[in-house]
Amino acid sequence: MAADLDLAVNCGSSSIKFALYSTETRNVVVSGSASNVQGDAPASYKFSHSAGGKEQERTKELEASTSYEDVFREILKDVTSEDILGSEREKRIRLVAHRIVHGGTADAPILIRHGDKEEQEVLDRMEEVSSFAPLHNHHAMLIVKECLEHLPESYSVLCFDTLFHQTIPQYRRQYAISTPPHKTPVPLVKYGFHGLSYANILDQMAEELGKPKEQVNLVVAHLGSGGSCCLIQNGKSTQTTMGVTPLEGLPGGTRSGTVDPSLIFHHTPDCSETVKWSGRDITKGEYVLNKESGFKALCGTNNFGTIISRAYPSSSSPDDAPSNEEHMSSRLTYQLYLDHLLSFLAPYLSSVFSSQDNATLDGLVFSGGIGEKSAQLRRDVLEHFAWIERLASSGGGVDEARNEKGEGRREITKAGSRVRAWVVETSEEDEMIRMAEEELKKQGK
Numbered sequence: 381m382a383a384d385l386d387l388a389v390n391c392g393s394s395s396i397k398f399a400l401y402s403t404e405t406r407n408v409v410v411s412g413s414a415s416n417v418q419g420d421a422p423a424s425y426k427f428s429h430s431a432g433g434k435e436q437e438r439t440k441e442l443e444a445s446t447s448y449e450d451v452f453r454e455i456l457k458d459v460t461s462e463d464i465l466g467s468e469r470e471k472r473i474r475l476v477a478h479r480i481v482h483g484g485t486a487d488a489p490i491l492i493r494h495g496d497k498e499e500q501e502v503l504d505r506m507e508e509v510s511s512f513a514p515l516h517n518h519h520a521m522l523i524v525k526e527c528l529e530h531l532p533e534s535y536s537v538l539c540f541d542t543l544f545h546q547t548i549p550q551y552r553r554q555y556a557i558s559t560p561p562h563k564t565p566v567p568l569v570k571y572g573f574h575g576l577s578y579a580n581i582l583d584q585m586a587e588e589l590g591k592p593k594e595q596v597n598l599v600v601a602h603l604g605s606g607g608s609c610c611l612i613q614n615g616k617s618t619q620t621t622m623g624v625t626p627l628e629g630l631p632g633g634t635r636s637g638t639v640d641p642s643l644i645f646h647h648t649p650d651c652s653e654t655v656k657w658s659g660r661d662i663t664k665g666e667y668v669l670n671k672e673s674g675f676k677a678l679c680g681t682n683n684f685g686t687i688i689s690r691a692y693p694s695s696s697s698p699d700d701a702p703s704n705e706e707h708m709s710s711r712l713t714y715q716l717y718l719d720h721l722l723s724f725l726a727p728y729l730s731s732v733f734s735s736q737d738n739a740t741l742d743g744l745v746f747s748g749g750i751g752e753k754s755a756q757l758r759r760d761v762l763e764h765f766a767w768i769e770r771l772a773s774s775g776g777g778v779d780e781a782r783n784e785k786g787e788g789r790r791e792i793t794k795a796g797s798r799v800r801a802w803v804v805e806t807s808e809e810d811e812m813i814r815m816a817e818e819e820l821k822k823q824g825k
């Protein structure tokens with residue numbers, strides 16, 4: 381049997397999402413995710429696959445100390461087992477599309493296969509970039525190596541989050557800081573991340589609106605363990621909140637987001653010292669800002685669902701009532717997050733409305749784990765922009781029923797709204813497979 385499946389592997393900071401696609405139909409054959417990877421609780425994964433016309437689900441809880449690459453090894457073994465892929469097992473995999481958060485200066489995806497003469501050079505180049513996405517790149521590259529070695533017949537395609545943001549103008553990429561005296565692995569400018577997600581959301585919204593991508597204007601909030609916002613004008617990224625690394629912008633589960641840069645020298649005066657994290661050295665400053673900050677530092681948990689339920693406890697379940705301390709710290713975390721989010725969304729919306737060539741806002745999109753699941757956050761954001769509807773006497777604003785109850789991709793504002801808002805379930809995996817297949821074709825493989 382010829383290789384008839386493509387695998388997408390999305391290494392997030394706390395999750396590994398994966399999907400196997402049929403090369404012929406692009407239908408998803410297996411899809412799943414691991415959560416709590418490298419977290420405090422033991423990692424677990426689940427996936428579903430169709431067998432004999434029926435959807436079947438498997439789940440597995442792993443030991444607390446399981447490393448990132450061991451979580452992936454378990455998943456690969458399970459997903460390619462004989463009862464799922466038949467006797468050909470992993471030989472059926474034609475290519476693996478990998479999400480690599482930081483691509484450095486790469487301006488296209490990179491396609492490699494075990495034994496290619498460029499293999500080591502690509503791995504070395506990517507390792508150099510690793511410290512610019514400390515929660516992501518190193519782990520993702522370990523998984524690339526694992527796939528190169530254990531799936532030697534398959535191509536690996538590195539799909540970079542940074543590619544989508546190459547259209548951001550130079551004056552927004554540049555930081556107002558002197559050039560360092562030493563050579564850095566990549567120029568110290570804004571790169572931006574979550575690009576695979578933004579590209580997928582743009583595709584979905586163009587389809588939803590029945591418009592060519594080149595005419596679509598969106599303000600997108602991708603809110604997961606790490607969150608960012610993106611301004612998309614005429615189908616191109618023109619601004620985003622993350623920077624030279626994924627630390628800038630919004631706070632996340634364990635990330636500080638933007639803080640006064642001087643803060644770290646007072647908080648952790650020895651910040652250039654290194655600490656071991658996940659088998660490698662990172663500076664203490666980066667460790668504090670990436671792993672000991674964010675929601676976790678503010679209120680003790682990095683789960684935004686828990687934060688909302690503690691900040692706004694329901695009177696119908698008094699048994700689950702949070703302690704006063706949990707309630708107060710969660711409320712503060714929620715208010716801080718909402719405030720930071722609004723401080724990025726407001727200027728993005730105003731950029732669209734004040735544009736000289738195309739001032740139509742097609743949508744304010746909520747996506748990522750938090751954006752897709754938190755109706756309250758979406759409502760609070762939209763209520764902040766209700767003055768636009770009042771000024772225009774549009775009668776628009778949030779549609780409570782669709783915001784609270786709906787499923788999947790949907791508009792959550794009333795007819796006539798000037799700020800039309802949508803929930804879009806992003807699929808970085810779909811975008812990676814599209815990108816990887818295009819690259820394979822381009823290279824005539």
Ligand SMILES: Nc1ncnc2c1ncn2[C@@H]1O[C@H](COP(=O)(O)OP(=O)(O)O)[C@@H](O)[C@H]1O
Binds near residue numbers: 748
């Ligand atoms: N019911 C919920 N309400 C709000 N946020 C939630 C809920 N369930 C999960 N989340 C948040 O979604 C995040 C995961 O989002 P996701 O986009 O999958 O993350 P990743 O950054 O790992 O790709 C979790 O860290 C959690 O904070």
Ligand SMILES: CC(=O)OP(=O)(O)O
Binds near residue numbers: 393481606607
């Ligand atoms: C770039 C980034 O923060 O990715 P994720 O949200 O998947 O961790």
Ligand SMILES: [Mg+2]
Binds near residue numbers: 392393604605
């Ligand atoms: Mg993610």
